[in-house]
Amino acid sequence: MSDATIEVVDLRKRYGPTTALNGMTFTAAPGRVTGFVGPNGAGKSTTMRIILGLHTADAGSALVGGRPYRSLRRPLLHLGALLDASALHPARSGRHHLLWLARSQGLGLPRVDEVIEQVGLASASRRAAGGYSLGMRQRLGIAAALLGDPPAIMLDEPFNGMDPEGIVWLRGFLRALAAQGRAVLVSSHLMSELQGMADHVVVVGRGQVIADSSVADLIATASGDRVRVRTSAPRPATAALATAGAQVTEAEGDVLDVRGLAAERIVAVLTAAGVPFSEIAPHRATLEEAYLDLTGDAAEYRAATAGATS
Amino acid sequence: MTLRAEWTKFISVRGWARGIAVAALLIAIFPVVGLGGGGNEHGSTLPIGPDGEPVSAAFYFVHRALSGDGQITVAVTGLTSVRADVDGTAAPWAKAGLIITSGPAPGSRYAAVMATGGHGIRMQHDYLHDRAGPPGAVSASAMRWLRLTRAGEMITGEASTDGRAWSRIDTVRLPGLATTVQAGLFVACPPRVSGIGTASDTATAEFGSPQLAGSWSAGSWAGDQVGAHTASFAGYAQGGSGGFARTESGFTVTGAGDLAPATRSDVAVGAVASDLLVGTFPALIVVVVVATLMITTEYRYGLIRSTLSAGTRRGRVLAAKATVIAGVTFIAGLLATVIALPLWLRLVRGVGVYLFPAAPAALLRAEVGTAVVLAVTAVFALAVGTILRRSATAVTTVVAATVLPYFLALIPFLPPAMAQWLTRFTPAAALAVQQTVTRYPQVDSVYTPANGYYPLPPWAGLAVLCGYTTLALAIAVLLLRRRDA
Numbered sequence: 001m002s003d004a005t006i007e008v009v010d011l012r013k014r015y016g017p018t019t020a021l022n023g024m025t026f027t028a029a030p031g032r033v034t035g036f037v038g039p040n041g042a043g044k045s046t047t048m049r050i051i052l053g054l055h056t057a058d059a060g061s062a063l064v065g066g067r068p069y070r071s072l073r074r075p076l077l078h079l080g081a082l083l084d085a086s087a088l089h090p091a092r093s094g095r096h097h098l099l100w101l102a103r104s105q106g107l108g109l110p111r112v113d114e115v116i117e118q119v120g121l122a123s124a125s126r127r128a129a130g131g132y133s134l135g136m137r138q139r140l141g142i143a144a145a146l147l148g149d150p151p152a153i154m155l156d157e158p159f160n161g162m163d164p165e166g167i168v169w170l171r172g173f174l175r176a177l178a179a180q181g182r183a184v185l186v187s188s189h190l191m192s193e194l195q196g197m198a199d200h201v202v203v204v205g206r207g208q209v210i211a212d213s214s215v216a217d218l219i220a221t222a223s224g225d226r227v228r229v230r231t232s233a234p235r236p237a238t239a240a241l242a243t244a245g246a247q248v249t250e251a252e253g254d255v256l257d258v259r260g261l262a263a264e265r266i267v268a269v270l271t272a273a274g275v276p277f278s279e280i281a282p283h284r285a286t287l288e289e290a291y292l293d294l295t296g297d298a299a300e301y302r303a304a305t306a307g308a309t310s
Numbered sequence: 311m312t313l314r315a316e317w318t319k320f321i322s323v324r325g326w327a328r329g330i331a332v333a334a335l336l337i338a339i340f341p342v343v344g345l346g347g348g349g350n351e352h353g354s355t356l357p358i359g360p361d362g363e364p365v366s367a368a369f370y371f372v373h374r375a376l377s378g379d380g381q382i383t384v385a386v387t388g389l390t391s392v393r394a395d396v397d398g399t400a401a402p403w404a405k406a407g408l409i410i411t412s413g414p415a416p417g418s419r420y421a422a423v424m425a426t427g428g429h430g431i432r433m434q435h436d437y438l439h440d441r442a443g444p445p446g447a448v449s450a451s452a453m454r455w456l457r458l459t460r461a462g463e464m465i466t467g468e469a470s471t472d473g474r475a476w477s478r479i480d481t482v483r484l485p486g487l488a489t490t491v492q493a494g495l496f497v498a499c500p501p502r503v504s505g506i507g508t509a510s511d512t513a514t515a516e517f518g519s520p521q522l523a524g525s526w527s528a529g530s531w532a533g534d535q536v537g538a539h540t541a542s543f544a545g546y547a548q549g550g551s552g553g554f555a556r557t558e559s560g561f562t563v564t565g566a567g568d569l570a571p572a573t574r575s576d577v578a579v580g581a582v583a584s585d586l587l588v589g590t591f592p593a594l595i596v597v598v599v600v601a602t603l604m605i606t607t608e609y610r611y612g613l614i615r616s617t618l619s620a621g622t623r624r625g626r627v628l629a630a631k632a633t634v635i636a637g638v639t640f641i642a643g644l645l646a647t648v649i650a651l652p653l654w655l656r657l658v659r660g661v662g663v664y665l666f667p668a669a670p671a672a673l674l675r676a677e678v679g680t681a682v683v684l685a686v687t688a689v690f691a692l693a694v695g696t697i698l699r700r701s702a703t704a705v706t707t708v709v710a711a712t713v714l715p716y717f718l719a720l721i722p723f724l725p726p727a728m729a730q731w732l733t734r735f736t737p738a739a740a741l742a743v744q745q746t747v748t749r750y751p752q753v754d755s756v757y758t759p760a761n762g763y764y765p766l767p768p769w770a771g772l773a774v775l776c777g778y779t780t781l782a783l784a785i786a787v788l789l790l791r792r793r794d795a
Contacts, residue, residue: 052619055794070622074311081619087612089323096322104315104620144616 003065003078004030004151004183006051011060013046013207020046021057022207028185028200030151033178035198035215036187037291043207044187045083048156052081064152076105080145081154085137085161090130094121094140097129098147105148115143120169134161142170152183159193171197191291201287203294210294215287222290223283227263229256230279231270240273241266257283312621312630320604320634327638329600333593333684334642338650340589341658356541356577356664357417359437363667366500366576367416367437368537368567370552371409373494376460380524382408382493383457385473385560386425386448388516392547393502393509394427399447402428403500403570403754406448406515406563408458410465410493412484416537419484422496422569423456423467427513431456432752433467433479437571440752443469443479450516460524463487494531495520497552497565501544503754506723508575510566512547518560535565541579541664542572573755574747574762580664582762583676584744586654587647590680591716597684598708601635601691606701614795624790632692632783636685643681651677666762668746679743679768686772686779687712690737693782696790711778712737722760729758730765737778739764742771 006028013021021043028034036044049055051062053070064072064079072078088097098112116125119139124132132140138158145153155174159167175197178184188194194201194215201218203211211218231237231254238248238256246260258266263282270277321327359365376382386407391400407424421435423443431443431454448454455470466481499513533554537543546552546566554563574582605628608614621627651673659665668676690712695704715738719729733739742764749757757763764771 049615049794052615053622054615054618069619072622075622076620083615084612087616089319089607089611089613091325092319092322096318100315100318100322101616101620103318104311106311 002030002151002183004181005063005065006079006152006154006183006185007063007066008047008051009061009063011047011050011062012058013043013050013055014058020207021050021060024060024204024208026202026209026212028152028154028183028202030183031178031181032199033174033184033186033194033197035191035194035201036185036204037191037194037201038189038204038210040189042204044189044204045156047204048081048083048154048187051154052079052083074105074148076101076148076150078148078150079152079154080148080150081156082138082141082145082158083156085134085141085158088129088132088137088140091128093126094129094132094136094143095125097140098125098143101144101147107147111147115146118146119143135163135166138162138166138170142173151181152185153177154185156187157189158186159188159190167193191287195287203291205294218290219285219287222285222293225259225262226283227258227261227266228279228281228283229258229266229270229277230254231256231275231277233275236273237270237275237277240269240275244269312623312626313633315620316627316630316634320638326600326604329596330638330642333596333600333639334646336593336596337587337589337643337646337680340592341586341650341654354539354541354543355416356572356580357415357537359417359571360419361436361438363438364542364572364577364580364664365417365437366537366540366542366568366570366572367418368535368540368543369405369409369496369498369569370533370554370563370565370567371411371492371494371496371536372531372533372554372561372563373492374529374531375490375527376410376493377490377525377527379461380493380522380526381457381459382523383455383473383521384408384495385453385455385518386515387450387453387518387559389425389427389448389513391427391499391511391513392550393511400427400513401499401502401511402426403568403752404511404513405432405496405498405569406513406517407456407496408494409496409569410458410460410484410491412487412491414492414536416540419487420569421458421465421467421482421484423458423469423479424496425454425456425515429752431469431479433482434569434752435465435482435484437569438750439482441480443467444471444477458493460491460493495554495561495563496569497563498567498569499565500568500570500754503575503756506726506756506758506760508544508756510544510547512550512552512564512566514562514564516557516560516562520560531561533563535567537567542576543567544576568753570753571748571750573750573753573757574666575756577664577666580666581658582666583651583655583668583673583746584741584762586651586658587676587680587744588720589646589650590683590741590744591713591720593643593646593684594687594713594716595709597639597688598691598712599705601639601688602695602704602708603701604631604635605692605695606699606704609699610701618795625787628692628696628783628787628790632689635688635692639688640681640685643684644678647677647680666747672746675768676744676746679772682772683740683743683775686740686775687737690775690779690782693779693786696786697782712775716741719759722758724758724760726756726758729760733759733771734765735774737775739766739771740775742766743768
């Protein structure tokens with residue numbers, strides 16, 4: 001196993017009567033950005049705390065590069081993490097915050113100034129962290145995660161509070177880190193934040209993994225074999241396609257939603273039947289749609305229990 | 311690595327470093343508020359004994375001159391005091407017996423053998439020295455014969471129950487004793503201690519006729535109150551006065567005062583070194599707050615997760631924090647005490663306040679000890695902060711456990727039993743490191759923390775604080791290791 005791999009196997013954790021994790025299992029592999037997605041309360045933060053050895057799992061294991069985090073002596077050189085960007089002493093400057101972290105790993109001031117430069121925080125780094133905006137705190141937290149130049153990086157909701165410019169920057173930044181061969185695990189409760197960045201997604205709900213696949217596969221699954229057909233003659237088109245074995249529903253005015261036939265077959269059938277058409281496009285679901293399909297159940301469950309207990 | 315990280319954390323929150331500096335400053339400047347007294351208003355002087363210590367040197371003296379070697383023997387047939395117990399027993403340290411003095415000035419060398427109200431026969435000399443002779447109280451039915459023999463500078467004290475069989479109590483040397491000395495009968499009675507105060511007492515003794523050997527001056531016995539105007543003399547009970555009268559069989563002598571080292575309650579306007587360390591009290595509060603916040607703010611801001619994910623050996627993390635706060639507090643505290651105490655001592659002496667003498671070693675121990683107490687208390691606060699995690703709860707708990715008993719123990723009107731308990735069993739016991747005055751078994755006094763006397767020896771008191779701190783630290787490490795962060 002690579003030093004960069006974060007591996008979580010069958011984690012279970014209860015807090016009193018609440019089951020937080022119910023057999024959480026996944027792997028964040030090197031060289032890609034793994035999105036860790038699920039509604040609030042799905043167990044993402046708990047999993048990350050267990051990976052960092054902050055919380056103890058009731059059962060299961062969490063390994064960083066094949067080793068339990070708490071056995072690491074200079075842990076920030078193995079895994080850089082950002083759990084809560086607001087976890088700063090308000091009177092301490094960002095630079096000093098990074099400095100004490102650096103010292104704890106046997107690193108020095110030059111490395112601190114490097115990461116400050118890397119996240120673009122140079123101008124604010126000497127000010128007390130109490131005055132930072134949430135976006136600045138996120139950048140500081142990311143700088144802290146990078147401090148030990150670790151092969152694995154784990155960020156909990158890093159996009160929270162970031163301005164659009166920051167979000168674009170961070171996406172590119174994380175992609176670049178993955179391109180360097182690092183494992184990058186990024187949690188979010190919004191799939192849309194991961195679009196265009198994550199290679200792989202682990203969708204969780206109710207303390208376990210609902211889906212664990214590449215982004216391409218996930219979208220393909222959600223897209224199904226639906227094809228959009230735009231035609232000025234919906235009726236004849238429907239008849240012709242139904243005869244060929246497709247299920248056809250009318251989506252809107254002159255657009256048909258066709259299932260059961262590949263796009264090439266549809267072209268062939270409509271051409272043969274002499275039905276005019278202006279567009280035939282396989283439907284491509286967004287990550288967001290795929291995510292809502294998967295987590296709808298988990299989220300509903302949450303809402304129901306929350307309603308029952310309050 | 312962990313230590314450097316915690317050091318960086320400490321110095322990068324300015325309030326904390328400032329807090330410790332303020333604590334040091336409080337130690338240095340706080341004695342100002344305690345200096346209301348000023349000099350000696352009565353114009354009376356405090357007798358200083360031959361070893362340089364303040365003494366009580368007041369007694370009623372019935373004397374004649376003795377030239378060269380000689381001896382005096384007398385029977386004591388009764389001893390009572392005004393504030394006698396219900397059974398008629400005189401004050402425990404009421405004294406009646408024989409004395410040889412080297413001069414008339416209070417504080418002169420002497421040697422004496424005496425019957426006491428509650429401590430049997432004693433031989434004492436030069437204020438500090440006390441040796442027990444045969445036990446038992448004296449009365450008409452249990453007479454005691456006493457004898458002092460002078461040979462050059464050597465004085466021997468003896469006691470007997472029948473005037474024939476003698477037992478030697480001690481032989482002492484009075485260096486530089488003149489050829490001609492004053493010697494004779496004396497009666498003294500120190501004030502009785504009750505609770506936090508004392509009340510003047512007066513003793514009256516019945517003597518037989520003194521039998522003299524050697525070259526005694528001709529003429530009759532003369533009676534004098536020695537040390538009537540000394541600062542350590544509490545006076546006579548109920549407006550009485552001293553005196554002597556011949557009886558059929560000898561003398562009746564009435565006297566008050568004492569021949570003993572002076573204690574704090576004997577010297578109303580005196581100060582001790584620990585008075586000048588009262589700044590320890592506010593400094594302790596500041597140190598406790600800073601040390602507690604070092605860990606509780608980490609919980610408050612969630613920073614503890616960064617700390618524990620950067621240092622996975624949690625016991626070491628806490629040890630590093632403890633080392634930083636203890637080291638910083640110790641150095642700041644030591645600088646403050648080592649610089650401020652000698653300056654204050656000079657200043658206080660300069661304005662004419664009497665200062666109880668303290669050996670340089672005792673002062674150094676008080677200075678270093680105070681810094682150690684501050685440092686160990688800081689570690690205690692850190693440990694309690696780790697256990698409780700909330701700033702307000704933790705600060706309140708630590709102040710209640712350390713500063714409050716200290717504060718209470720120093721209230722002058724607190725019942726002595728309670729003050730003793732507080733300075734024996736609570737972390738405030740550690741203040742014993744500041745004691746620079748000596749507690750004498752042969753002197754009953756108000757030995758309370760408010761007067762500068764602690765029930766435990768300095769290092770034993772410190773050990774009490776260290777015990778609590780070790781316990782708290784052990785619990786803190788255990789919880790820190792086990793708890794989810």
